[in-house]
Amino acid sequence: MKCSQCGVCCKLFVINLNEEEYKSGRFKTVFEKFGFVDNFAEAELIGAHLLAQKEDGETCIYLQDGKCSIHQDRPQACREFFCESKEEWCQDMIERIRKYKENKS
Ligand code: SF4
Incomplete structure (x- = not known):
């Protein structure tokens, strides 16, 4: 997807x-x-490799007006996110998000 x-x-x-x-x-x-943590294994261990978030502590720093401001250069994890996965549990999560969005609007 x-x-x-x-x-x-x-x-x-x-x-x-x-x-x-x-x-x-x-x-x-x-x-x-x-x-900066030079050793990537160490960076992973302490979470230094995590993308920054906004002050609300739950929104990616690159989300602007509801859209990714770096969409063309977004990280691999974002590119391979479950929206593009055919795994069953991913499809279940997509459906849950769809319902969540419907209830919020
Ligand atoms: S696609 Fe990734 S980089 Fe872009 S706003 Fe969403 S979480 Fe952030």
């Missing part, structure tokens, strides 16, 4: 950067003000 840029997953999940993404410095990360 193609990403419709609904923005729901950008509020539900914390995004893990892979090693290349983390080391590239292209993305804002949750603990970056405390310095």
Whole structure:
């Protein structure tokens, strides 16, 4: 399923950067003000490779007006998110999100 840029997953999940993404410095990360962790395994262990969130603590820093502001260059985890998965449990989650959105509108 193609990403419709609904923005729901950008509020539900914390995004893990892979090693290349983390080391590239292209993305804002949750603990970056405390310095860069050279060893990626260590970064994973302490969560330094997680994408930064807004002050509300539940929204991705790159979500602007309900859309991903870096859509063309979004992390791998976002590209491979379950919207594109054919796994049964992913389809169940998609259905739950659809119902959640319907109830909010
Ligand atoms: S980088 Fe973009 S697609 Fe990924 S969680 Fe943030 S706003 Fe959503």
